[in-house]
Amino acid sequence: MKSSGTTKIWLLLLPVFLFLLLPAYGLFSALWSSLIHQGSLSLQTYQELFQKETFWSSLFYSLRITFIATGVSLVIGLLLTRTFYPVINRLPGKLSVWLPMLFPHFVWGYIVLLLFEQSGLFSYMFHHLGIIESRESFPILTNDQNGIGMILTYIGKEVPFVVLMLLPVYVQKNHQYKDLVRTLGGGRWAAFKDAEWPWVSPILLESGVILFAFILSAYEVPYLLGATFPEMISILTYDWFYAGDWSERPLAFAAMISTSILIGIVSWGLYAITNRKRWLLTKGKR
Amino acid sequence: MMKTLRHKQIQFWVYISILFLFPVLFLLYKSFTLPMRYETHLHAHFTMQGWVTLFSENQLIQATFVSLGIGAIVVILNLIVGLTAGYALAFYDFKGKSLLEALILFPIIIPLLAITIGVHIAMIRLGIADTWVGVVLIHLVPTIPYAVKILRNGYTSLGTAILEQAYVLGPDPWQRFLSIDLPLLKPAIRSTIFLTFVISLSQYVITAIIGGGNVVTLALVFFPFLNSANSTVLAAFSIWFALLPFLFYILIELLFLLLPYQKPWRTRS
Numbered sequence: 106m107k108s109s110g111t112t113k114i115w116l117l118l119l120p121v122f123l124f125l126l127l128p129a130y131g132l133f134s135a136l137w138s139s140l141i142h143q144g145s146l147s148l149q150t151y152q153e154l155f156q157k158e159t160f161w162s163s164l165f166y167s168l169r170i171t172f173i174a175t176g177v178s179l180v181i182g183l184l185l186t187r188t189f190y191p192v193i194n195r196l197p198g199k200l201s202v203w204l205p206m207l208f209p210h211f212v213w214g215y216i217v218l219l220l221f222e223q224s225g226l227f228s229y230m231f232h233h234l235g236i237i238e239s240r241e242s243f244p245i246l247t248n249d250q251n252g253i254g255m256i257l258t259y260i261g262k263e264v265p266f267v268v269l270m271l272l273p274v275y276v277q278k279n280h281q282y283k284d285l286v287r288t289l290g291g292g293r294w295a296a297f298k299d300a301e302w303p304w305v306s307p308i309l310l311e312s313g314v315i316l317f318a319f320i321l322s323a324y325e326v327p328y329l330l331g332a333t334f335p336e337m338i339s340i341l342t343y344d345w346f347y348a349g350d351w352s353e354r355p356l357a358f359a360a361m362i363s364t365s366i367l368i369g370i371v372s373w374g375l376y377a378i379t380n381r382k383r384w385l386l387t388k389g390k391r
Numbered sequence: 392m393m394k395t396l397r398h399k400q401i402q403f404w405v406y407i408s409i410l411f412l413f414p415v416l417f418l419l420y421k422s423f424t425l426p427m428r429y430e431t432h433l434h435a436h437f438t439m440q441g442w443v444t445l446f447s448e449n450q451l452i453q454a455t456f457v458s459l460g461i462g463a464i465v466v467i468l469n470l471i472v473g474l475t476a477g478y479a480l481a482f483y484d485f486k487g488k489s490l491l492e493a494l495i496l497f498p499i500i501i502p503l504l505a506i507t508i509g510v511h512i513a514m515i516r517l518g519i520a521d522t523w524v525g526v527v528l529i530h531l532v533p534t535i536p537y538a539v540k541i542l543r544n545g546y547t548s549l550g551t552a553i554l555e556q557a558y559v560l561g562p563d564p565w566q567r568f569l570s571i572d573l574p575l576l577k578p579a580i581r582s583t584i585f586l587t588f589v590i591s592l593s594q595y596v597i598t599a600i601i602g603g604g605n606v607v608t609l610a611l612v613f614f615p616f617l618n619s620a621n622s623t624v625l626a627a628f629s630i631w632f633a634l635l636p637f638l639f640y641i642l643i644e645l646l647f648l649l650l651p652y653q654k655p656w657r658t659r660s
Contacts, residue, residue, distance in 0.1 A: 189399060358509075
């Protein structure tokens with residue numbers, strides 16, 4: 106580690122600082138717009154927002170979908186990586202995991218439509234196998250009220266993301282710690298808890314926070330696979346933002362600021378739950 | 392031991408086939424066959440109609456070039472920011488470093504929609520809304536955090552020793568960067584280019600808001616297509632989305648060939 110040349114450091118960091126101005130300005134401008142009511146500073150918009158039934162149902166709906174999609178993606182990603190990392194780390198394995206990364210979320214959403222909608226492949230196959238009579242007897246899995254189509258899309262897209270985040274950890278990890286735990290009489294659970302989790306949890310947490318934030322506020326997949334009611338929070342925001350006379354624009358800003366705050370709270374909570382001391386400990390060693 | 396590895400390999404490919412390969416292959420199959428009719432018997436009609444229709448759309452060709460152009464500029468800006476910040480974060484200790492690291496992650500934690508509607512008015516005032524400049528700028532938000540992260544890790548695993556050696560040998564920083572940093576960082580740069588381009592290509596809503604319908608990227612053509620075109624054309628269009636990063640990647644690889652120490656016959660320099 107060098108420590109001289111402060112000017113050089115600042116010069117090197119100048120581009121990233123210039124970039125950070127953009128999202129920072131965006132966030133503060135959105136906050137400001139949500140706090141201005143008829144020319145003066147007030148919480149009027151938030152009062153109005155919190156009285157809206159559509160806002161709450163949309164928020165809880167979005168949270169449910171997001172928690173399920175994030176959780177399932179993390180679990181599948183973790184299981185795949187820890188079981189198969191020697192295979193994934195070779196070229197064919199890596200390429201196959203990169204494959205879904207090539208497709209935009211909305212394209213993956215379209216694939217889910219092709220497979221799971223009532224006139225999709227599975228319905229078609231079940232029909233020809235004689236399991237269902239007509240396409241109407243195939244369960245509604247896309248544009249459904251439970252958001253199954255959205256969850257399936259996110260799982261397909263986010264599992265590779267989780268695998269690629271976790272892969273370096275498993276490849277570089279010292280696997281002798283596990284043998285040490287076993288030698289000392291620890292079981293499989295102890296080996297996982299003491300020789301694996303401390304290394305994996307910070308990256309898993311980071312991936313989880315990124316996914317949670319992304320899924321909660323993404324627009325494309327709900328647009329394609331969401332139900333008309335309840336709507337994901339991003340769809341509601343977009344509708345308010347472009348509602349005819351702009352009178353609902355402050356609501357759009359307030360909804361997005363509330364979502365941002367929620368993401369902040371959840372990330373902080375997750376961060377607090379996972380053992381912070383261990384994180385710092387392992388960070389220095391890797 | 393060997394046996395379990397072999398066993399694991401088979402297991403892995405079964406899972407991967409179900410999760411990733413099958414959906415992609417089905418999409419490919421769809422793009423070459425007529426839409427399935429529910430009542431008729433099981434058989435596939437081969438057709439090139441989907442691809443022919445797709446490429447006869449002028450809009451698609453134009454949008455492809457717009458997407459490539461915007462993607463290329465976004466990639467270049469990402470590399471500039473990522474390489475400089477990555478270098479600083481990998482090799483220097485300074486006050487507020489961990490705060491800065493958290494700040495760099497924050498654009499992908501804050502809803503992109505919040506940031507976009509937040510900067511919209513300012514972009515109108517600056518005259519860059521409805522132009523490609525505005526679209527490029529907004530595409531930086533979901534990409535740069537990843538670029539900095541990947542390139543920082545690249546520099547960290549490179550270590551200081553080889554860079555110090557270069558410093559001893561020649562103080563021209565640009566030449567040092569071209570002949571040492573760039574070739575050695577190639578894997579990290581590759582991942583950055585690829586990921587950045589794919590993310591830029593995938594942005595629909597922020598492109599629609601900031602571009603105001605004037606900057607028509609591929610994503611902006613795809614969404615209206617969803618309601619009008621048949622599944623064969625849409626499947627071909629979907630495949631096109633994945634092919635484009637490949638084309639871009641090949642272009643970049645050709646550019647990489649121009650770098651020092653890439654040609655096998657060039658042993659002296």
